Amino acid sequence: MVSLLRTVRSIRRVGVREWWRQMQYIGDAKSGTYMGKDQFGNRYFENTNQYEEIPGRHRWVDFAQHNYHASQVPPEWHSWLQHIRLNPPPQDPVMLNSSPPWQAPWVENLTGTRGAYRPYNTATRKISAWEPKTAARA
Structure with missing residues (x-):
């Protein structure tokens, strides 16, 4: 829990705008x-x-x-x-x-987004949906 004195100190150090932003994002007054x-x-x-x-x-x-x-x-x-x-x-x-030249630059985890990795698959499906075949009656 944030004490009142600590909150007032933080507002004086970082300003009201930054204090409000911190309260919205991290829920704590920090400086x-x-x-x-x-x-x-x-x-x-x-x-x-x-x-x-x-x-x-x-x-x-x-x-x-x-x-x-x-x-x-x-x-x-x-x-x-x-x-x-x-x-x-x-x-x-x-x-x-220590910056090895072979190391790729850091990329955030994109799982669950449109940029997520999806492997290309060439195998046929083991289970396929049933499609009824209809014939015209005479």
Whole structure:
């Protein structure tokens, strides 16, 4: 539950418009340091004030799209959000130097959309619908 004092502090830090947007999307009033942006336009934040945030909820993502889901977070940012890596990808020397040329760019999961993968099938169906055959009566 968001306390009144924390809400007022957040409104003063981020402004009324951003506070209202956060309440509509994440249901919480948050303010923190901007850490970076990914290729989808998602913004990542961190609040290191231990008295304002619940432990483990001090890193968060502000999704760029209205209909968002977890697969829109690239793996490098996911590892930072889940505390697998200490530094965010733009500041992490390991992440900056490890970009294999054979690796395809990250794409969100498109299952359930028009862009979902559908394999091409050449086999005939094992079960076919019954079609009655009618003949003209004499």
